[in-house]
Amino acid sequence: MKAKPKATRERTSKERAKAFTGVQALLVFPSEEDRKATLDLMRRFSAGVRYAYNRLLEGQTREELKRQGSPLCTRKVAPSGLTFRLNTRYADDAILKAQAVLDSARERGEDPRKVVFGGRKLFQQLKRRHLSGKPLKRLKRDWRERRQGLLYSRGDRTKGGNLNLRLFVKDGALWLRINLGDGSYAHALVRTGHPNLSALVGRVYASLPYNVALSLREGKVYATFTWEEEPVPLVAKKENGVLAVDINADPYHLALAVVSPDGNLRRHLTLSLEEVDRAHNKGAKELLLWKIAHQAVSLAEQYGTAIATERLKYLPKGRRGDGLGRVFRRKAHRFAYASLLRKVHSLARKRGVQVVEVNPQDTSTIGMLKYAPLLSLSKDVAAAYVIGRRALGFEEKLPRGYERLLRDESFRGHVQGFYASKVQELRAKKAQERNPYLRRRLSREIGRAKRHLALLSSLQGSPGSQREVTDGRNSPGVNPWRVLRAGLFLPLLRSTVPRDLSPLKALLHRGAWEGWGSSLGPHPGGGPECANVHST
Numbered sequence: 001m002k003a004k005p006k007a008t009r010e011r012t013s014k015e016r017a018k019a020f021t022g023v024q025a026l027l028v029f030p031s032e033e034d035r036k037a038t039l040d041l042m043r044r045f046s047a048g049v050r051y052a053y054n055r056l057l058e059g060q061t062r063e064e065l066k067r068q069g070s071p072l073c074t075r076k077v078a079p080s081g082l083t084f085r086l087n088t089r090y091a092d093d094a095i096l097k098a099q100a101v102l103d104s105a106r107e108r109g110e111d112p113r114k115v116v117f118g119g120r121k122l123f124q125q126l127k128r129r130h131l132s133g134k135p136l137k138r139l140k141r142d143w144r145e146r147r148q149g150l151l152y153s154r155g156d157r158t159k160g161g162n163l164n165l166r167l168f169v170k171d172g173a174l175w176l177r178i179n180l181g182d183g184s185y186a187h188a189l190v191r192t193g194h195p196n197l198s199a200l201v202g203r204v205y206a207s208l209p210y211n212v213a214l215s216l217r218e219g220k221v222y223a224t225f226t227w228e229e230e231p232v233p234l235v236a237k238k239e240n241g242v243l244a245v246d247i248n249a250d251p252y253h254l255a256l257a258v259v260s261p262d263g264n265l266r267r268h269l270t271l272s273l274e275e276v277d278r279a280h281n282k283g284a285k286e287l288l289l290w291k292i293a294h295q296a297v298s299l300a301e302q303y304g305t306a307i308a309t310e311r312l313k314y315l316p317k318g319r320r321g322d323g324l325g326r327v328f329r330r331k332a333h334r335f336a337y338a339s340l341l342r343k344v345h346s347l348a349r350k351r352g353v354q355v356v357e358v359n360p361q362d363t364s365t366i367g368m369l370k371y372a373p374l375l376s377l378s379k380d381v382a383a384a385y386v387i388g389r390r391a392l393g394f395e396e397k398l399p400r401g402y403e404r405l406l407r408d409e410s411f412r413g414h415v416q417g418f419y420a421s422k423v424q425e426l427r428a429k430k431a432q433e434r435n436p437y438l439r440r441r442l443s444r445e446i447g448r449a450k451r452h453l454a455l456l457s458s459l460q461g462s463p464g465s466q467r468e469v470t471d472g473r474n475s476p477g478v479n480p481w482r483v484l485r486a487g488l489f490l491p492l493l494r495s496t497v498p499r500d501l502s503p504l505k506a507l508l509h510r511g512a513w514e515g516w517g518s519s520l521g522p523h524p525g526g527g528p529e530c531a532n533v534h535s536t
Contacts, residue, residue: 020226020229021196021229022225022226022227023194023196023225024192024223024224025190025194025222026191026192026221027188027189027214027221027223029186029188029221030188031187034187034188035186037180037186038178038180039221041180041181042148042149042150044085045084045150046148046150052094053098053101053102057112057113062092062099066095068088072084086181089153089163089164090151090153093154094152101115118143118147122139122142122146123143145216145219149216150213150214150215151214153211154209154211155208155210155211156209162211164178165223166179167225168204169204169205174197174201176189176223190223200227210226212224213226233352234353235351235352236300236301236304236305236307236353236354237304237354238305238306238356238391240304241258241261241306241388241392242259242388242391242392243256243296243305243308244258244309245296245307245384246381246387247340248380249337251272251274252274253270255268255270255380255384256270257381257385257387257388261392263392263394265375268377270381271292273340276289286339290347296344297344301351306353306354307355307356308387308390309345309355309356309357310358310359310387311358311359356391362479364386365481365484366383366386367379367380367383367384367385368383368485368498369488369508370396371385372504374508379501399508401508402480402507402508405484406480414491416456419452419486419491423446427446429442456483488504
């Protein structure tokens, strides 16, 4: 169970330099002229961000971009024909926004030259040219608002709050004064019932700084006010262990595992999210997600441990016509993993609970292959346990039984025969299938079977590295965990995501391939019972 801890790259609450609190509000313009002037300023600011981004890619510095006479700051048409007519503060904020986008793309390992302002998803939808009428108009409006509807201004303590976008109280109402950059101002009423409104008004009276970001959605202008707060001292740290969190779509629940500092499992439980799925509106859904987040953070406080989660990116949710079926798409679209993780992280910061994010690579696979049969855990709790151990810096070594199994030529031969037969069977079905959606699904299954076959074929004599690297780099050689998943789940357990993983316990300890047929079921690739094995 124990293994030597190692240093891993992870985001912790110690690395957070700033903690922000915010208020969202709708802006109501009594004057239509003020509204039009604000929209024009937002358009010019958004264009300035794109201009600054391209110049930063070319190697220009922030000082060069915001100097007097540059296209961002000048009020006259520049020799290049570009002019954004922004004051110095707006220009500097546009440069900072562009730099943030550039840094984010580089951190994610993406090509900065391929960043799409306005959203790649909307851009791809426009390129498809598959809509007309009202849906097309709505899509173009959303694209235009995302691309042109931004205005941002940082707060300044020396200026008593925010110089360009300043809040003030008049006749018991909160107003926003918008500096248009030409010596004139626009005014808008701030309408919100946000619970942090009193804290924001307190900052206005105390002349404390606050940041303001304006955005355009469905023709309405919204404002987001944020300010920095002193970070809460940590009371629950990784030195005391971690509470690992794994969110699962099917069944829809939260798997929690309390892992001690030595890497052992202290407690595990699950919190159902089915009630969230049944919520009658978005507000009720948000309240239920906050309730679940409070339960998770309270458990971490009870044990004095940090919270460990996966560092997840966007997960594909499918689309109509992809052949995955309505049931899968419904489960994927209800999967509120990002919203729940944001709430857990936000609440943990406010309560002084350390947050650790780890690389999600192969956590479910290792959990199902190693800890689910070894400790009689469900696959989801086992995955949470792996997340917790990874957050503590422990390596996951391949059990000796699995090492022997991967070196067994008869095992590899039988599994390769299973997938070779599977490819032929799927090709025959595809040739007879007339439904294009089902043909697409069969094509995906054929491709998956071929990848598994290639993975097994590449394993010649050695299982590759015995270690599971937690810092995101691939181990030298073939990944043994993925070879085992391909060789054990579908051929032996008759499912790509099996629920009952207890039959693997004998292989995990002994690697006794010869006794499988008599004790646990048919040999992979052989026997009449394997004829009707399908991917699930």
